[in-house]
Amino acid sequence: MPEQRRLALFVGGLVVALIAGFGLGKVINPKSPTAGAQTGAPAPQTTGDGHNHAGPQATAGSEVGGLAISSGGYTVVPNQAAKTFVVNGPDGKPVTTFATVHEKQLHLILVRRDFTGYQHLHPVMAPDGTWTMPAGPTTAGPWRAFADFTALTTAGAQIPLTLGFDLTVNGDYQPQPVPAVARESTVEGKSVTYEGTPMVGATSPMLFKVSAGALEPYLGSFGHLVVLREGDLGYVHVHPEPQLSGGAVKFWLSAPSPGTYRMYFDYQVGGKVSTAEFTLKVA
Numbered sequence: 001m002p003e004q005r006r007l008a009l010f011v012g013g014l015v016v017a018l019i020a021g022f023g024l025g026k027v028i029n030p031k032s033p034t035a036g037a038q039t040g041a042p043a044p045q046t047t048g049d050g051h052n053h054a055g056p057q058a059t060a061g062s063e064v065g066g067l068a069i070s071s072g073g074y075t076v077v078p079n080q081a082a083k084t085f086v087v088n089g090p091d092g093k094p095v096t097t098f099a100t101v102h103e104k105q106l107h108l109i110l111v112r113r114d115f116t117g118y119q120h121l122h123p124v125m126a127p128d129g130t131w132t133m134p135a136g137p138t139t140a141g142p143w144r145a146f147a148d149f150t151a152l153t154t155a156g157a158q159i160p161l162t163l164g165f166d167l168t169v170n171g172d173y174q175p176q177p178v179p180a181v182a183r184e185s186t187v188e189g190k191s192v193t194y195e196g197t198p199m200v201g202a203t204s205p206m207l208f209k210v211s212a213g214a215l216e217p218y219l220g221s222f223g224h225l226v227v228l229r230e231g232d233l234g235y236v237h238v239h240p241e242p243q244l245s246g247g248a249v250k251f252w253l254s255a256p257s258p259g260t261y262r263m264y265f266d267y268q269v270g271g272k273v274s275t276a277e278f279t280l281k282v283a
Contacts, residue, residue, distance in 0.1 A: 064234030066164035094129025140171025192276035207248040213269035223249035
């Protein structure tokens with residue numbers, strides 16, 4: 001009888017230990033080993049701020065950025081009257097060291113809030129960290145600016161960010177309706193089309209093709225794709241695969257959420273840079 005009691009106590013203690021270990025395991029590692037796994041495309045290199053840091057390979061767009069004027073300790077401070085701005089670092093001082101990404105230290109995207117007036121600009125930085133815009137908003141109304149850059153810390157770390165800020169041009173503002181969904185855009189007599197259907201939670205290929213003329217490298221690649229979401233102008237900038245695919249520029253894109261988007265495809269033919277615009281609806 002004492003041996004049976006000892007056996008029962010041993011078995012009971014083993015069960016308690018197993019239950020405790022299972023509970024502790026859930027506390028230490030609450031996530032499934034497959035949580036967040038992605039398949040089917042190049043892995044995105046992003047900070048979650050809508051900036052997909054470019055390397056020699058393609059990047060998959062999935063996160064929106066440009067919704068805040070400050071992120072990660074960095075803040076953009078605009079001076080609309082002077083058409084200048086600075087990017088202050090965590091120490092509160094203007095940042096003066098930036099990585100060169102696609103041949104430029106900073107890409108500035110301007111667009112009116114009705115999706116019109118798109119511009120892809122490259123400001124010039126003074127030694128004190130002041131950036132001067134080569135152009136600015138062209139028509140009356142509310143505008144959004146996106147400063148897309150990669151700051152360098154004193155330790156040499158790269159901090160890719162996209163910070164957004166508002167600009168306003170006084171005057172009679174007549175917002176334009178969002179163009180209808182279409183897979184073809186005509187730019188200066190040339191047809192530009194795209195194939196592919198972005199989905200939420202799944203990365204899909206997007207192929208953009210120009211009907212006439214040979215595509216030429218522009219800012220280090222055969223094209224650049226900026227995607228803006230209606231409502232908050234959430235920003236995604238995607239870089240393509242390094243080589244053309246059947247004459248088309250191939251991007252990988254995962255829609256951040258359902259909704260209406262405006263896509264801006266920058267490309268170069270015959271030494272001239274053009275932009276094809278498309279409206280996209282994601283279910």
